[in-house]
Amino acid sequence: MTLRLHDTLTRALRDVAPLQAGHVRMYTCGPTVYARSHIGNFRTFIFEDVLRRWLERRFRVTHVMNLTDVEDKIIRNATAASRDLGEETAPWIDAFFEDLDVLNIRRADHYPRATEYIAQMVELIERLGAAGVTYDTDGSVYYRIAAFPGYGRLSGARAEGLIAGAGGRVDADEYDKESPRDFALWKAVRADEIGWDTPLGRGRPGWHIECSAMSMALLGESFDIHCGGVDNIFPHHENEIAQSEAATGRSFVQTWAHSAHLRIGGDKMAKSLGNFATMPDLVAAGARPSALRYLLGAGAHYRKPVNYTDASLHAAAESVDRFADFRARVDAHAPQDGGQVAADPRITQTREAFEAAMDDDLNLPEAMGAVFTLIRSLNRDLDGGDLGDASHAELVALIAEIDDVLGVLPLVDRERLGESLTADDDAVLARREAARAERDWAESDRLREVLAERGVSVEDTPSGQRWRRS
RNA sequence: GGCGACGUAGCCAAGUGGUAAGGCAGAGGUCUGCAAAACCUCCAUCGUGGGUUCGAUUCCCGCCGUCGCCUCCA
Numbered sequence: 001m002t003l004r005l006h007d008t009l010t011r012a013l014r015d016v017a018p019l020q021a022g023h024v025r026m027y028t029c030g031p032t033v034y035a036r037s038h039i040g041n042f043r044t045f046i047f048e049d050v051l052r053r054w055l056e057r058r059f060r061v062t063h064v065m066n067l068t069d070v071e072d073k074i075i076r077n078a079t080a081a082s083r084d085l086g087e088e089t090a091p092w093i094d095a096f097f098e099d100l101d102v103l104n105i106r107r108a109d110h111y112p113r114a115t116e117y118i119a120q121m122v123e124l125i126e127r128l129g130a131a132g133v134t135y136d137t138d139g140s141v142y143y144r145i146a147a148f149p150g151y152g153r154l155s156g157a158r159a160e161g162l163i164a165g166a167g168g169r170v171d172a173d174e175y176d177k178e179s180p181r182d183f184a185l186w187k188a189v190r191a192d193e194i195g196w197d198t199p200l201g202r203g204r205p206g207w208h209i210e211c212s213a214m215s216m217a218l219l220g221e222s223f224d225i226h227c228g229g230v231d232n233i234f235p236h237h238e239n240e241i242a243q244s245e246a247a248t249g250r251s252f253v254q255t256w257a258h259s260a261h262l263r264i265g266g267d268k269m270a271k272s273l274g275n276f277a278t279m280p281d282l283v284a285a286g287a288r289p290s291a292l293r294y295l296l297g298a299g300a301h302y303r304k305p306v307n308y309t310d311a312s313l314h315a316a317a318e319s320v321d322r323f324a325d326f327r328a329r330v331d332a333h334a335p336q337d338g339g340q341v342a343a344d345p346r347i348t349q350t351r352e353a354f355e356a357a358m359d360d361d362l363n364l365p366e367a368m369g370a371v372f373t374l375i376r377s378l379n380r381d382l383d384g385g386d387l388g389d390a391s392h393a394e395l396v397a398l399i400a401e402i403d404d405v406l407g408v409l410p411l412v413d414r415e416r417l418g419e420s421l422t423a424d425d426d427a428v429l430a431r432r433e434a435a436r437a438e439r440d441w442a443e444s445d446r447l448r449e450v451l452a453e454r455g456v457s458v459e460d461t462p463s464g465q466r467w468r469r470s
Numbered sequence: 471g472g473c474g475a476c477g478u479a480g481c482c483a484a485g486u487g488g489u490a491a492g493g494c495a496g497a498g499g500u501c502u503g504c505a506a507a508a509c510c511u512c513c514a515u516c517g518u519g520g521g522u523u524c525g526a527u528u529c530c531c532g533c534c535g536u537c538g539c540c541u542c543c544a
Binding site: 028029030031032037038040041042043044045047048071072073155156207227228229230231232233234235236258259260261262263266267268269270271272295299300301303304305306307309311312314315316317318319322325329357363365366367368369370371372373376379380382383384439441444445448457458459460461466 | 473474475476481482483484485491492493494495501502503504505506507508509510536537538539540541542543544
């Protein structure tokens with residue numbers, strides 16, 4: 001089977017066929033570390049994580065994610081606080097990695113920082129200069145869009161109209177550029193400003209150049225997949241193509257994959273709109289990381305917006321529990337027939353449906369639909385008995401395969417492991433057990449109520465009481 | 471204004487030219503001492519007006535609505 005991914009450039013599904021046999025090289029735009037990333041950002045990072053996990057089923061994957069650690073807001077904050085760049089960004093980089101872990105997002109192979117690739121950026125700008133697509137103004141270097149005929153292909157916009165037609169929101173006189181749509185490769189700075197002394201003069205890099213320089217340094221001049229949020233299509237990725245291809249004369253990226261936004265209250269979640277929430281915010285408010293990961297990753301197809309609401313988070317949590325509880329039920333299986341009975345065909349059918357949906361542009365919501373259909377079907381059987389050993393083995397494997405991309409079960413385990421009863425609660429639970437042994441239902445019910453008021457829900461199962469923090 | 475996306479049950483959300491997965495919520499059952507969990511049953515004709523077609527929710531056009539990009543942005 002072949003994974004097909006939607007390519008923004010051609011606006012069509014495209015087979016993932018690595019340029020190097022068996023080896024997919026992917027670059028994903030990472031955070032600008034001037035503040036804590038919000039969960040809208042993590043929607044994209046989870047999409048990329050799911051993609052990377054699915055690719056790893058079949059390919060060796062080299063995944064690079066940049067950390068933008070030099071940028072206007074960072075410089076502004078650092079200057080205001082009299083910190084150097086590294087001091088300013090270190091806490092936000094730490095926070096980013098913490099949040100990745102909380103969401104069970106696999107680490108990329110490389111996290112290049114813009115500040116560590118200044119030399120490569122300068123070199124790339126010099127190549128562009130040699131190619132005749134740049135010009136200097138007062139020490140700054142700009143890219144001349146008019147010199148790149150393919151400009152605008154990715155965003156599908158006619159380059160001429162992009163800025164000229166922006167309804168007066170762009171101040172065309174702000175920069176000393178030949179054309180408003182030209183963009184800065186290198187920004188000259190004064191001696192007292194944060195910058196680097198380079199052959200280009202003292203200055204700092206423009207935003208777009210870092211991704212071209214770092215991706216080419218770590219993945220080569222042509223690689224397979226480049227991801228980001230849809231808001232990166234223009235101008236960021238459009239400019240990356242212009243920079244990279246003008247410098248190398250080669251095709252930059254095979255497939256451009258972009259994820260839609262997370263919405264809240266109908267709008268895009270964004271720092272600039274002030275309608276954002278961070279992982280620590282939500283966890284402190286009681287949101288479960290497993291539910292957040294499910295909502296962000298499987299709540300909707302990655303190219304469609306996801307709405308963040310209390311209801312959608314609750315529904316995600318219920319879905320996670322349904323999946324996790326089913327795993328627990330399967331895990332409780334006791335060997336019985338030594339595999340004499342063949343595995344249930346529904347399990348294989350579900351695996352095939354799951355894989356087909358994932359291969360079809362990473363349709364995780366559809367894939368999970370197949371999973372839940374199987375869960376209901378097998379729960380029915382389990383209500384009446386147990387599984388055969390062969391089916392059990394197949395199911396254990398299937399559940400592991402599903403969660404290999406879904407990635408919620410380790411989070412559930414972590415959440416439940418972190419739960420504990422106070423000594424008081426534990427004592428109440430013991431008293432209730434004793435009451436039940438004497439069939440004192442009134443006392444049993446009263447104690448269940450007591451625990452409920454303390455946030456502990458208790459269920460009675462054939463094997464005894466089972467509690468859970470609610 | 472330009473470019474693009476979307477509009478499926480109370481909510482969320484897949485999907486297909488031949489009468490619509492799944493999750494949440496709700497109703498009624500089975501089970502249970504009672505609950506919970508699980509299971510069973512019920513709950514949509516796919517924004518709107520046309521067109522193409524034997525047949526459209528699925529293709530085309532108009533309209534209405536929502537959102538995104540065009541400026542830093544996942």
